């Protein structure tokens with residue numbers, strides 16, 4: 001049995017609920033097109049059922065310790081294909097073990113999920129600093145990023161609290177997804193977004209870009225020059241949308 | 249003289265502030281109430297400079313003009329440099345501009361002393377209150393207190409800022425008199441004491457009424473220059489222990505002395521700031537704050553200086569081999585914390601995980617223990633995982649860090665190779 005869902009957390013939970021009802025472990029749970037034609041026949045489309053997903057989620061929250069639920073939510077946002085089946089096994093174990101589950105960190109069904117969650121959590125935390133806004137015409141603040149994991153929903157609350165009086169968009173350019181925040185209603189929404197041309201910058205943007213670059217260059221201390229350490233702390237892949245590393 | 253542009257002023261004043269090492273923005277959780285910004289409880293880094301340090305705050309001087317003449321300082325009166333001054337409004341404008349772009353966590357404002365300490369403090373207060381009141385900025389603000397300023401001004405500044413700091417710079421009265429003759433020990437300690445008192449007192453008052461504005465909710469910190477004067481590590485570490493204990497100091501920062509002036513009162517070092525010593529001091533400091541070590545356990549009159557080739561926790565373990573190996577399934581948390589290779593988080597994970605069943609040596613690595621070091625000091629289910637019984641001489645050789653010390657600290661290869669753990673700790677002092 002291969003279950004295909006729509007990529008949402010509710011869709012995933014629906015698939016899990018379905019598998020649990022049949023007391024079977026699926027070969028895969030996925031939101032992608034199957035790669036081999038032959039497999040296509042075996043794929044079962046799961047239609048997201050919010051009530052069912054909600055029920056299962058309540059059961060999870062009642063049974064698993066809070067930390068384990070958090071781990072589940074973070075690991076779900078990992079970019080790795082195949083994560084769903086790991087999450088499925090993790091959930092099965094958690095639902096049969098109950099509160100003791102929190103102490104089973106060394107279990108083989110727990111470790112991979114915990115590692116995924118940690119990777120996602122780290123990336124989400126890291127991007128709280130690396131999301132860099134530019135002011136566009138019309139006073140919209142736009143930020144582009146290309147994270148490994150689907151962290152937009154995890155970081156949106158942070159930016160909503162911090163930039164509550166700004167109209168902002170954070171754009172995951174790898175996935176063509178974005179969150180847009182409306183300060184009047186204090187709400188954010190997920191939107192599909194693709195940028196093709198150059199963005200219309202506000203009048204003051206160039207000045208601040210220049211100020212920041214100059215400031216950044218002055219900060220480092222020649223006697224302590226250590227580009228290797230800099231690369232360890234800030235790998236090249238994270239520099240792509242940072243103005244201090246974008247120079248002609 | 250032509251008026252300097254904002255960009256030119258920024259460059260000059262960033263240059264003057266960059267030697268200040270404290271960069272942490274953590275420990276304050278200011279909420280955003282309808283304006284812009286908040287302070288995150290755990291620090292957020294926004295970039296890293298070419299020397300590998302994290303950038304989290306706009307670290308800048310209000311002015312590099314100074315009436316004093318401290319031997320070690322670029323901004324001292326007798327240096328022939330271009331003096332510039334930002335207006336408080338300009339400081340606020342820069343801070344907000346960078347903050348809205350999410351380039352920084354907040355502001356770290358320091359300054360030379362213009363006219364007199366009180367006047368300078370008033371300018372700092374003005375910059376801070378423009379940010380808080382006009383821009384409704386709730387992000388992190390760290391401001392330097394000017395030694396010798398009226399204590400009432402210290403009170404006002406502390407109600408606006410998240411953190412305040414009075415830099416001690418020199419670890420003893422004698423060095424201070426020699427190298428910073430315009431600043432007295434009293435002028436430094438009095439505001440520190442005042443800040444310490446107000447932090448404690450305000451915390452109590454806020455338990456009763458939340459309406460009372462917090463006072464320096466992220467605490468106070470100070471900085472010590474290492475290697476410009478002759479104090480031993482024992483003196484420095486004991487001083488730090490006293491500051492943590494008596495003045496509710498949050499952090500003491502250590503800054504390897506970098507010569508920027510030629511001055512006969514300063515040691516003649518040739519381009520080699522004592523970075524390894526600085527690193528060891530951060531480690532020792534970390535051991536006192538998070539691992540329950542007392543200053544006297546790390547150093548004593550016979551060993552007044554930290555071993556540069558060995559991290560201080562390993563050094564302590566080698567002097568106390570009779571306590572090892574410890575059985576990880578039984579040892580109390582306090583003892584686990586003293587095992588080289590076991591950090592705070594892995595110690596806590598061990599305590600949590602062993603409730604679910606007995607741990608084996610293999611489990612330890614999964615819980616984040618650095619077995620390369622820890623294996624000489626632990627057993628799991630009675631098993632010992634090293635190929636030798638712990639004896640001081642043999643272990644010393646194995647635990648000595650290959651990458652230290654090097655003749656030239658500024659070489660990029662200082663932190664390379666097998667020492668991945670220590671690379672992180674260079675930034676935080678974490679072991």
Ligand code: SF4
Nearest residue numbers: 314316318321324360
């Ligand atoms: S008072 Fe501060 S700015 Fe002035 S010379 Fe001394 S250290 Fe430098």
